Amino acid sequence: MKEDPANLNCPRCNAPLTSGLVDGLCARCLGALNFDAFTTVDGAGALPASPPPTTEELAPFFPQFEIQSLLGRGGMGVVYKARQKSLDRWVALKLLAPERAADPAFALRFASEARTLAALGHPHIVGVHDFGEAGGYFYLLMEYVDGENLRQLLNTKRLTQTEALAIVLPVCGALQCAHERGIVHRDIKPENLLIDRSGTVKIADFGIARMMAEPTDAMGAPLTETRPAVSTLATGTPDYAAPEQLACADTDHRADIYSLGVVLYEMLTGERPGIGITLSRHADLDGRLDAIMVQALAKDPGQRFDTVEEFRSRIEQVHEALVRPRRNYRRAILRVAAVAVVIAIVLMITLLTAPWLFPSREDAVEGSFNLTRMISKAASILPSRPDDGTALPTEPADARQQLEENQTALMEARRQVSLRTPNEGSPPADLAAEIARLEARDRELREQIRSSGSLPIKQP
Numbered sequence: 001m002k003e004d005p006a007n008l009n010c011p012r013c014n015a016p017l018t019s020g021l022v023d024g025l026c027a028r029c030l031g032a033l034n035f036d037a038f039t040t041v042d043g044a045g046a047l048p049a050s051p052p053p054t055t056e057e058l059a060p061f062f063p064q065f066e067i068q069s070l071l072g073r074g075g076m077g078v079v080y081k082a083r084q085k086s087l088d089r090w091v092a093l094k095l096l097a098p099e100r101a102a103d104p105a106f107a108l109r110f111a112s113e114a115r116t117l118a119a120l121g122h123p124h125i126v127g128v129h130d131f132g133e134a135g136g137y138f139y140l141l142m143e144y145v146d147g148e149n150l151r152q153l154l155n156t157k158r159l160t161q162t163e164a165l166a167i168v169l170p171v172c173g174a175l176q177c178a179h180e181r182g183i184v185h186r187d188i189k190p191e192n193l194l195i196d197r198s199g200t201v202k203i204a205d206f207g208i209a210r211m212m213a214e215p216t217d218a219m220g221a222p223l224t225e226t227r228p229a230v231s232t233l234a235t236g237t238p239d240y241a242a243p244e245q246l247a248c249a250d251t252d253h254r255a256d257i258y259s260l261g262v263v264l265y266e267m268l269t270g271e272r273p274g275i276g277i278t279l280s281r282h283a284d285l286d287g288r289l290d291a292i293m294v295q296a297l298a299k300d301p302g303q304r305f306d307t308v309e310e311f312r313s314r315i316e317q318v319h320e321a322l323v324r325p326r327r328n329y330r331r332a333i334l335r336v337a338a339v340a341v342v343i344a345i346v347l348m349i350t351l352l353t354a355p356w357l358f359p360s361r362e363d364a365v366e367g368s369f370n371l372t373r374m375i376s377k378a379a380s381i382l383p384s385r386p387d388d389g390t391a392l393p394t395e396p397a398d399a400r401q402q403l404e405e406n407q408t409a410l411m412e413a414r415r416q417v418s419l420r421t422p423n424e425g426s427p428p429a430d431l432a433a434e435i436a437r438l439e440a441r442d443r444e445l446r447e448q449i450r451s452s453g454s455l456p457i458k459q460p
Contacts, residue, residue, distance in 0.1 A: 052070060052073055052078040052095075053078075053095070055067040055068070055069065055070075055080065058080070058095075058135070058137075060135070061134040061135030061137065062082070062093070062134060062135075062139075064084065064085055064086065065082040065083065065084055065085065065091070065093060066082060066083040066085060067080050067081075067082045067093065068080070068081045068082060068083065069081050071092065072149075072191075077094050077095050077096040078094070078095050079092050079093065079094045079095075080092070080093045080094075080095070081093075081144065084141075089144075090144040090146070091129060091141055091142065091143070091144050092126075092141075092142040092143065092144045092145070093139060093140075093141060093142075094139060094140045094141075094142060095137045095138070095139050096110070096137070096138040096139070096140070106138075107133070107138075110131070110133075110138050111131070114128065114131035114140060115131075116181070116183065117140075117183075117206055118130075118131070120177070120178060120181060120183065120206065122173075122174050122177045122178075123170075123200070123202075124170040124171065124173060124174035124200070124201055124202050124203060125174045125177070125178070125202060125203050125206055126142050126143050126145060126194065126202045126203065126204045126205075126206070127142065127143040128140055128141070128142050128143075129141045129142065129143065142204075143202075145194040145195075145196050145202055145204070146196055146197055147194060147195050147196035147197050148194070148195060149190060149191050149192070149193060149194050149195070149204075150167070150190035150191070150193040150194075150195065150263070150267075151189075151190035151191050153190075153195060154190060154266070154267065154270075158270060159267050159268075161268055161284075161285055161286060161289070161322065162319065162322050162323060163267075164264060164267035164268050165264075165315055165318060165319040165322070166319065167193070167195075167201050167267065168260065168263070168264050168267075168312075168315055169312060169315060169316060169319065170200075170201050171188075171193060171201055171203060171260060172260070172308045172309070172311055172312030172315065173312065174202075174203050175188075175203070175253075175256050175260070175308040176307065176308040176309045176312065178206060179253040179256070179307070179308060183206065184251070184252065184253050184255065184256055185203065185205070185206055185256050185259075186241075186245065186251065186255055186256065186259075187205060187237060187240075187241075187259070188203070188240060188256055188259035188260050188263060189237050189239070189240040189259065189262075189263065190263060190266070192204045192205050193263070239262070239272055240259045240262045240263065241255070241258075241259065242254070242255035242258035242259060242301070243258075243299050244301060252301070253307075253308070254301040254304045254305075254306075255301070256308065257296055257304050257305055257308055257311055258296065258297060258298075258301075258304060260296070260308075260311070261273075261293060261296030261297045261311075262297065264293070264296070264315075265293055265297070268285055268289065269285075273293070273297055286318055286321075286322065288317075288318050288321075289318060292311075292314050292315065292318070296311060396448075396449060399445050399448045399449050400449060402445055403442065403445040403446065403449065406438055406441050406442050406445060407442065409438055410435065410438040410439065410442060413431060413434050413435050413438060414435065416431055417431050417432075417435070
């Protein structure tokens with residue numbers, strides 16, 4: 001005989017069930033499910049779980065680790081921060097539901113999936129170091145991400161659209177890598193997106209839903225196709241799960257696209273998508289995101305993006321359009337700063353060399369207000385060479401002209417020596433070398449003129 005709902009209590013809050021109950025829950029608790037972060041497996045609701053084991057209770061089963069603290073819990077297990085003694089490194093120890101320990105098929109499937117996850121190396125996926133069973137607990141030893149999850153970040157600040165898109169882009173790359181290997185996450189949500197202290201985004205709990213829920217044969221092999229991975233179970237978190245997941249229909253990699261679309265929508269607007277809600281009512285958001293969101297959040301999987309890579313490409317186009325003006329502005333600022341630095345250096349050099357650059361006080365005062373004249377005089381400290389010295393002129397007229405130019409340069413160089421060494425000290429090495437070169441050139445040109453042409457070409 002069917003029980004009268006009026007005589008039942010809600011299993012979640014123990015309130016009397018009178019009418020309008022859905023899935024055995026009262027209206028208030030059913031609405032509260034929209035805010036739960038726990039993953040649903042096999043259609044189970046997010047009901048209160050038993051307290052997780054303490055670090056002291058776990059210590060005898062995991063002597064190779066120094067278990068420090070509880071990091072978090074979800075619908076499929078709990079995660080602890082631990083130090084791996086042998087390698088002296090921090091790791092994340094995830095314990096899966098202990099009631100699965102008695103299921104031999106699950107043990108086989110767990111080992112198979114854990115090996116697959118361990119081989120799924122990607123910079124934006126939390127790495128799996130090891131796996132096993134101890135004390136009735138199946139565990140995964142994972143990379144420890146020192147930071148926070150996206151949910152914690154969203155609770156502290158409102159992300160700009162540029163920041164939101166920058167978070168989604170690497171997630172798309174990681175999902176595409178997994179999908180190409182037949183692995184679907186099926187529980188993308190802010191709690192499973194970790195951000196370390198350097199800003200790197202990593203996806204956690206890859207493949208756990210399939211590991212926990214997918215039916216297997218007698219040998220523990222999945223009964224469903226794995227390329228692309230498919231499930232007929234309602235796995236995921238209600239607010240982020242694709243419609244086909246909640247309806248227990250066939251599910252493939254496009255369910256991850258839907259879930260990631262929900263996450264992006266929440267980052268952009270601060271709310272989750274509802275019926276008829278579009279980004280266009282948020283005036284501060286780029287209008288091109290509307291079409292992307294509509295396609296990613298389509299109820300029919302066939303109307304969504306075919307691959308995460310296609311989704312990523314569309315997001316990247318908008319992101320690039322948003323950051324390009326800021327990038328060009330920064331480049332313009334750098335160019336202006338570089339010009340300012342050059343001018344400052346020239347002015348500094350000019351002011352420091354003013355006592356010998358300008359022979360008289362009047363010239364120095366006048367020159368301080370004429371940057372062009374300053375630079376010109378600074379450039380004439382070492383006079384330009386009248387000739388590169390590779391060959392002597394063959395015509396006497398050319399030799400006489402070069403001799404006059406050489407004499408002028410030699411006189412200027414000697415004047416510079418008198419200015420820079422007023423106490424008759426040793427001249428600077430650069431000027432001494434220049435004077436020696438000009439004097440040698442002077443002797444060669446005089447000898448050329450005396451010989452009246454038809455002389456051999458000499459190398460200086």
